[in-house]
Amino acid sequence: MNVHQFSQERFRQMPLVGIVRNISFDGIRQILPIYLAAGFTTIEITMNTPGVAEMIAYALAQYGGSLNVGAGTVCTEADLQRALAAGAQFIVTPIIDEKVIRSCVEQDIPIFPGAYTPTEIYRAWSLGARMVKVYPATALGPEYIKDVKAPLDQVKLMPTGGVNLNNLAQFLQAGADGFGIGSQLFDKKMIQEENWSALKAHFEAFVREYHTGA
Template identity: 35%
Template sequence: MATRDSDMSGGTGTGTLQRPAMSRILQANPVVAVLRAGHAREYAPVIEALAGGGVRSIELTLSTAGVFELLPELTSGFGDRIEIGVGTITTESEAREALAAGARFLVTPVTDVGIVQAAVEHGTPVFPGGLTPTELLAGWRAGATAVKVFPASTVGPGYISQLRGPFPELQVIPSGGVAIEEAPDWIRAGALAVSLGGPLIGDAFKGGDLGELTRRAERVSALVADAVSARSGG
């Protein structure tokens, strides 16, 4: 599914842009879990524990070995109840390999227009990373579903309201140092979703209690849901 924006450049021209839409899974619970492990074969039980707590948008980072090889198996095993994307993508060739392997969304730590366009052509949601207004606007104009403010902990939630002044249409997802208790602050500030790694995953890949991981997932899901409801006046 895609939404149509007027003018790919963000101006007032006559071109159109098919911007891939946010998934229904992420709409239902706007939390992305960022997973890093020694090897992708460690992912399945952690994904299951996160899903048990309501977090069903899972980013597998390319800093982990075996992601491309095991992605089809993981996607097939979890089916439609989970969406698995690939993150830490820094080249267009990695983007196309991730798409071919079945990634449901792409995430980058940088603003690379070629990566964004590869995802847009495929109709797949893409969240390019950036920090400065120039970087974020470039990713948005290229067709990003939302731009990833990274590292978010260096600027804080107030940065979104500052960006919305000159760029009212910009959709933002903070990532990098977002704590569980801070997640609702970002939502109230206008974030489309929040992305959490270490604060959510904790010691899950080091023999930690997966029941505790599920409880952390439940906690952040509840906090974000309350913030979304408050923001919408519900």
């Protein structure tokens, strides 16, 4: 059972979800305090990252009072059970799996399922998604978010894939309610070189860009 619940208020203050994929446990240990200090409040660790359960448990034990910690790339009910057993406070999926969504809704666990077309997006929302991850948003761009929001203005959208410093403000203006950002945020070169001061400045640039656009 989660010691800390997902904080909607924390997420509202900074709705950028950093996606951790294939970063080592030691890397995570170094990154988390920098991530928090830069102003982020929510982090997702993907289920296909080696040692994911330990990472989620560690992040919650150390920073659960100030950080929302969730599991990503949850595709099956087995993935979901593993994620929740580790303490994940929210769930992100790349696809729509009705059983996974319903199970989260029943347990009052926020879920951000992945969808692409307006039909998929609305279906995910009607099943009880807290927010719908529009994935991959790389080729679609901000205009697609704006187009979908025109008729489906009540649906909260979280573009993921392809969001970067150059287009974050455009996605915000198009009506995006949140963002999933992986490799653009967790710069591989900076992490490999353990250049933590550069990584912190990089994180802060995203936070600044969000606040400027908001």
